[in-house]
Amino acid sequence: MILESGNDFAALLSRKVRVCIIGAGAAGISLACELDGCGFEVRLFEAGARANHVGDFYEGSATPPHPEPRQFRRVGFGGTTAVWGGRCVPFDPIDFERREYLANTGWPITYDEVARFYPAAMEYCDAGRFDFLTRTSLPGAEAIIRGFKGDEVVDADHIERYSLPTDFGRRYRRQLQKSANVTVMLGLRCLKLNRASGADMIESAEFIDQGGHLHTVRADTFVLATGGIEVPRLLLASDRAGSGFGNVGDCLGRFYMCHFENTLGRIVPHNSPVAFRFERTDDGVYCRRQMRFTPEAQHAHHLPNMVFRLHFPSYSDAAHGSSVMSAIFLAKSALLPEYRAILQQQTQVPASPRLPHVGNVLRDLPGLARFTAEWLFRIRLASRKLPYTLVANADGSFPLEFNSEQTPDPSNRITLREDLDRHGLPQVHIAWRVGDQDAQAVLRAFLLLRESLGRSGAAQLLLDDELLAGQIARSIPLGHHMGTARMASSPRSGVVDGDCAVFGLPNLYVASSAVFPTCSHANPTLTIVALAIRLAQHLRSRLVS
Numbered sequence: 363m364i365l366e367s368g369n370d371f372a373a374l375l376s377r378k379v380r381v382c383i384i385g386a387g388a389a390g391i392s393l394a395c396e397l398d399g400c401g402f403e404v405r406l407f408e409a410g411a412r413a414n415h416v417g418d419f420y421e422g423s424a425t426p427p428h429p430e431p432r433q434f435r436r437v438g439f440g441g442t443t444a445v446w447g448g449r450c451v452p453f454d455p456i457d458f459e460r461r462e463y464l465a466n467t468g469w470p471i472t473y474d475e476v477a478r479f480y481p482a483a484m485e486y487c488d489a490g491r492f493d494f495l496t497r498t499s500l501p502g503a504e505a506i507i508r509g510f511k512g513d514e515v516v517d518a519d520h521i522e523r524y525s526l527p528t529d530f531g532r533r534y535r536r537q538l539q540k541s542a543n544v545t546v547m548l549g550l551r552c553l554k555l556n557r558a559s560g561a562d563m564i565e566s567a568e569f570i571d572q573g574g575h576l577h578t579v580r581a582d583t584f585v586l587a588t589g590g591i592e593v594p595r596l597l598l599a600s601d602r603a604g605s606g607f608g609n610v611g612d613c614l615g616r617f618y619m620c621h622f623e624n625t626l627g628r629i630v631p632h633n634s635p636v637a638f639r640f641e642r643t644d645d646g647v648y649c650r651r652q653m654r655f656t657p658e659a660q661h662a663h664h665l666p667n668m669v670f671r672l673h674f675p676s677y678s679d680a681a682h683g684s685s686v687m688s689a690i691f692l693a694k695s696a697l698l699p700e701y702r703a704i705l706q707q708q709t710q711v712p713a714s715p716r717l718p719h720v721g722n723v724l725r726d727l728p729g730l731a732r733f734t735a736e737w738l739f740r741i742r743l744a745s746r747k748l749p750y751t752l753v754a755n756a757d758g759s760f761p762l763e764f765n766s767e768q769t770p771d772p773s774n775r776i777t778l779r780e781d782l783d784r785h786g787l788p789q790v791h792i793a794w795r796v797g798d799q800d801a802q803a804v805l806r807a808f809l810l811l812r813e814s815l816g817r818s819g820a821a822q823l824l825l826d827d828e829l830l831a832g833q834i835a836r837s838i839p840l841g842h843h844m845g846t847a848r849m850a851s852s853p854r855s856g857v858v859d860g861d862c863a864v865f866g867l868p869n870l871y872v873a874s875s876a877v878f879p880t881c882s883h884a885n886p887t888l889t890i891v892a893l894a895i896r897l898a899q900h901l902r903s904r905l906v907s
């Protein structure tokens with residue numbers, strides 16, 4: 363059943379339930395779907411309504427270049443999946459290892475304990491089967507650049523897969539509407555968790571509805587699924603007299619990680635074809651090729667986990683000569699603010715004036731018309747959408763995009779401000795920077811990739827050696843919020859245990875990228891969903907008796 367604020371909630375809310383899930387994004391919805399039919403009563407609370415929007419209660423501050431906290435997240439049933447790009451990539455075994463050369467790494471659970479839930483997570487994300495190798499997903503395909511199959515340093519046999527992209531609110535609405543034991547309650551925002559006096563457990567949670575009425579909800583078990591920034595915010599704000607729930611080791615809000623990215627240098631292939639465009643896997647899913655470092659090379663060269671992709675030229679530089687890219691540049695106000703921000707920041711060259719862009723458009727109107735038709739049929743109207751527009755550089759070279767894991771650093775953190783939002787909850791401040799060690803590692807990675815491509819004779823990587831270090835240091839964060847309630851084997855070194863239960867409060871769980879102790883290069887949602895399915899299995903075995 364799905365109920366919206368405005369319905370008479372009072373009778374329902376007065377009844378204690380077994381499980382109260384707070385937040386209906388990818389994590390909360392997949393957890394609720396997994397608990398559908400489990401035999402006990404589950405409530406899924408969402409601050410927003412059916413329609414999705416940028417929440418004014420996400421306002422706060424951040425150290426540049428980190429975007430303001432209200433960007434890269436949405437409020438409403440489905441959460442941020444209403445706007446996500448749909449790139450699905452699993453974590454790698456190395457992400458779970460304690461790597462001596464990267465501080466604060468290592469998970470208390472193994473890769474296999476997460477990997478067994480990836481096939482089901484792939485289904486939730488509509489991303490096909492759990493197979494990320496080129497040779498098996500694209501049988502018979504050419505190498506990414508003809509003549510470059512990778513070597514002992516560079517692995518060129520991986521792909522990333524793309525979701526429809528699936529908006530979890532739309533996709534799983536019907537299942538939850540029909541559920542006999544799960545009730546979704548929209549328009550109820552959690553303001554606080556209450557600890558039982560004299561007991562190590564959460565007794566109730568305070569909610570405010572859209573009419574400003576307060577409600578107290580009692581449950582045996584609570585799950586916070588409010589996203590990687592709202593999880594620490596609620597855990598800190600619920601215990602203002604103390605240091606925050608689960609914060610014995612002073613880890614709550616700390617070790618905040620974002621993937622950082624930039625587009626630097628150009629690959630000049632000596633051979634063709636080059637696998638630059640989206641391809642379809644043999645199970646019909648859009649995918650793109652990646653280049654990355656083998657685990658052995660990561661250990662030998664002390665590299666964080668990262669990937670490289672062949673990229674398109676900067677939209678803002680009219681020298682690309684493309685009518686399509688100039689049209690996108692001129693119409694950038696039509697883009698999501700987050701994509702506009704990336705487009706503006708991700709330029710190594712200053713934006714050209716508008717006139718050369720208008721010239722590009724006028725010179726190739728038929729090309730623009732072909733693109734518009736493709737955009738309409740393959741991007742707007744198709745149920746499985748072409749993820750984004752890829753236009754190759756006119757000179758045959760390919761700018762190189764990387765995105766990288768960030769070393770967990772306690773000084774990158776979410777804290778509460780004195781300023782309150784309109785419901786009286788303290789706003790957040792985000793302190794984030796790319797560490798010198800990570801910037802140096804990415805620099806080494808570019809040089810290693812250049813050597814590897816050079817050895818193969820298949821391509822040349824052109825880099826501006828003098829500028830590269832500075833450019834890497836100015837990389838920008840992607841909108842992935844991770845690590846703020848990290849999983850650990852002891853309360854001294856984290857906030858949740860291997861089952862995602864908050865240390866010291868065994869009836870409070872976290873379903874979110876907040877629990878990631880390290881962040882891989884992989885976009886987070888697939889792993890968020892895998893961990894939510896794993897948590898559902900744990901709750902089923904704990905609560906069914």
Ligand SMILES: Cc1cc2nc3c(=O)[nH]c(=O)nc-3n(C[C@H](O)[C@H](O)[C@H](O)COP(=O)(O)OP(=O)(O)OC[C@H]3O[C@@H](n4cnc5c(N)ncnc54)[C@H](O)[C@@H]3O)c2cc1C
Pocket residue numbers: 384385386387388389390407408409410433434435436437438439440441442443445446447448449450550551552553587588589590592596698700701841842873874875885886887888890
């Ligand atoms: C433009 C963009 C592109 C992206 N592309 C990708 C991509 O390609 N691949 C990828 O893996 N990820 C991508 N992401 C990130 C992805 O959207 C998130 O990883 C994912 O949605 C996180 O799921 P979640 O359930 O943890 O949080 P959310 O989806 O943010 O859901 C949290 C929910 O909790 C609700 N909530 C918050 N506080 C409260 C409260 N106090 N009480 C009640 N409810 C509350 C919110 O309203 C929201 O609905 C992208 C994000 C953006 C913005």
